[in-house]
Amino acid sequence: MSNKKQLLAQYDLHDVLFNNVIADITDAESNVTITDPMNSVKWLAGHLLWANANFANIGEVPIEVKWRDHFYTKEGGGPEDFNAPPSPLPTLEEIRAKWNGDSPVLRKGLENLPEEALNTVVNFRHPITPFDNTLGGLWAFINHHQAYHIGQIGILRRALGKPAMSYFKSEVYA
Numbered sequence: 612m613s614n615k616k617q618l619l620a621q622y623d624l625h626d627v628l629f630n631n632v633i634a635d636i637t638d639a640e641s642n643v644t645i646t647d648p649m650n651s652v653k654w655l656a657g658h659l660l661w662a663n664a665n666f667a668n669i670g671e672v673p674i675e676v677k678w679r680d681h682f683y684t685k686e687g688g689g690p691e692d693f694n695a696p697p698s699p700l701p702t703l704e705e706i707r708a709k710w711n712g713d714s715p716v717l718r719k720g721l722e723n724l725p726e727e728a729l730n731t732v733v734n735f736r737h738p739i740t741p742f743d744n745t746l747g748g749l750w751a752f753i754n755h756h757q758a759y760h761i762g763q764i765g766i767l768r769r770a771l772g773k774p775a776m777s778y779f780k781s782e783v784y785a
Contacts, residue, residue: 614747615726621754622666622721625761626714629659632764632776633707641703645770652771655764656706657682661692662760663713665753669746670720674713677701721750 612620633641633656641653650658661682667674679695701709729747765776 613726614729618750618754619721622718625757627780628761628776629710631781632761632768633703634781635773636703636768636771638702640771643771645767652764652767653703654682655760656703659757659760660706660710662753662756663717666717666721669750670717670724672716672720674716677709
């Protein structure tokens with residue numbers, strides 16, 4: 612299996628897991644924090660959506676990054692985030708709908724990326740020392756970022772009394 616196919620397989624898995632990990636969580640539950648300073652399900656889901664801009668950059672596809680003022684991090688944010696106009700906090704369902712609307716566009720852009728482009732050196736700020744500064748390395752890091760935060764939501768999901776997240780694709784979001 613090529614490197615690109617492996618990265619796409621991870622992307623596809625995260626697309627399924629994002630929907631599964633937030634399934635059956637109400638908007639009110641998504642705002643609950645278990646302890647301070649832990650993030651809520653809504654913030655984590657919104658942050659995952661915000662981070663999809665990285666996939667848009669890698670796949671060279673345009674997507675609108677909504678709710679920038681709520682979900683960026685100080686370390687990963689840029690001028691567009693820091694200077695974003697205030698917006699109303701979205702519901703968890705709005706975040707899910709935006710994710711599912713963007714996902715096919717992002718997937719197509721990533722799929723159309725030539726395999727050899729993964730070796731392109733990029734100048735991108737990143738927190739991981741072993742990051743190899745290639746487009747493929749950046750994509751691998753973003754995949755890890757998505758998995759990390761999906762896992763955090765999984766822990767919060769259980770703390771909310773929900774059953775464990777399923778790894779199987781739900782017919783609801785197919």
